[in-house]
Amino acid sequence: MEENWQDNPRLAGMDRSKLDLLQQMAQQGAGKSPSDLLPFIMNAASQGRNAGLHFNPQEINTIIEVLKMGKSPQERAKLDKVVNLMKMMK
Template identity: 60%
Template sequence: MDTKQKPDAWINNPKLAGMDMSKLAMLTQLAEQGKGKSPNELLPFLMSAASQNQKNGVQFSSQEIETIIQVLKAGKSPEEIQRMDRMLQLIKMMR
């Protein structure tokens, strides 16, 4: 696998093919808004976005969330995956 993928290459992953287009559009918008944010800025940003999406009635199933996480981890270094896992644990603790 090419580890130098374009930053937005995840959206073309076949695993996401069955996901609702409005959810994919929302994820794309979040990815664009999150670019350049430091890890300290990213967690509050993601928590705010999740809260706002819940208010708007957008909910992801456990399977959708797991698929998104798998897609985002693809091609990442072990260190990047470890950082992602830590962030996911923080998010779970805050729920």
């Protein structure tokens, strides 16, 4: 993930505590394999809920699009696969 992803204008209206959680996730998730990514994201989402943070669908879609920026087509496809798996698990 780009180091300055938090400066992306698409995230401008997002609560600072949510951005801080995302920054923590980005640091901890860097370099994880696709097979490790799904459990990591699920755990991070659980931690966010326990901290009282709830992301609405628009925020989630924006975060996913920002995460895809600067990624190769293969990396984008992997991210789409993880997102689809998460949707199926709901």
